[in-house]
Amino acid sequence: MSDLTTADEIAMYVGGGLVVLGVVVIGLLDMLLGAGHPVDSEGAIEHAAVVPIDIRAGIILLGLVVWGLVAVYKFATGSAPSGATAGRAASGMDD
């Protein structure tokens, strides 16, 4: 069963999608397609950025902002708490 609202889905898929795109997918592309893999003074391998770092950071920022806006929206609309959220004793309290 699923009790996701449209706002929940936007947060999960759009917000989370952008964060995963910025952090993981572009990171993988940089590693696979980035030219040159020099080792820096700390021993880390540097990958030339395939996607400009500003754009990558912007994608992550957008994802985080979507999460934040949905959180504010969910508070503003006052819909009933769902899932493992407020109003219920947290799991394990009665164990």
Next chain:
Amino acid sequence: MSTQSIRTKFLGTETSFSVSGAWLSYWILLLRLTAGWWMLHAGLDKIWAWPFDASWFVGGAAQGTILAPFVTPFSDGILLSFVNVAVPLGQTAIGLGIILGVLTRTAAFFGAFLMLFFYFINGYGGGWAHGMVTGELLGIMVFGTIVALGAGGILAVDNRLREMGPFENTRLRKLLG
């Protein structure tokens, strides 16, 4: 000790997994105590060493970053004075809220909000030399975890607040953990 079965539909597929109720509660509490102390320590440090001046951060480090348009207006005058007070007090309140479980979800939301500025401004300042996944981004994820799980149900003042009149209002209940 009981095990909770999570069954839901996610990304179009039925998903189920089990979690130990006691371990989940224990881990959420530990997460709250460590993340809360992180913020409380940062806030109290600044209050102990008062006066705090954030101009190096909002006026200097933020220059040229993706957040500059939102941050640099706060780099002088009354807006800087506001930041100089809001950051130490905010960090202290966030830390106390998360540790004690007072308005837990609200405190964690603002923890993530504050961490967003640290993440991007410190990241740009360091040329992202340590990659895109830094302690600050993980901090955002930790605070997000506390928000998503409503982690104020465990040894928390929120359990008492929930029984009080104003928080019977559905909207205000969402501020609690």
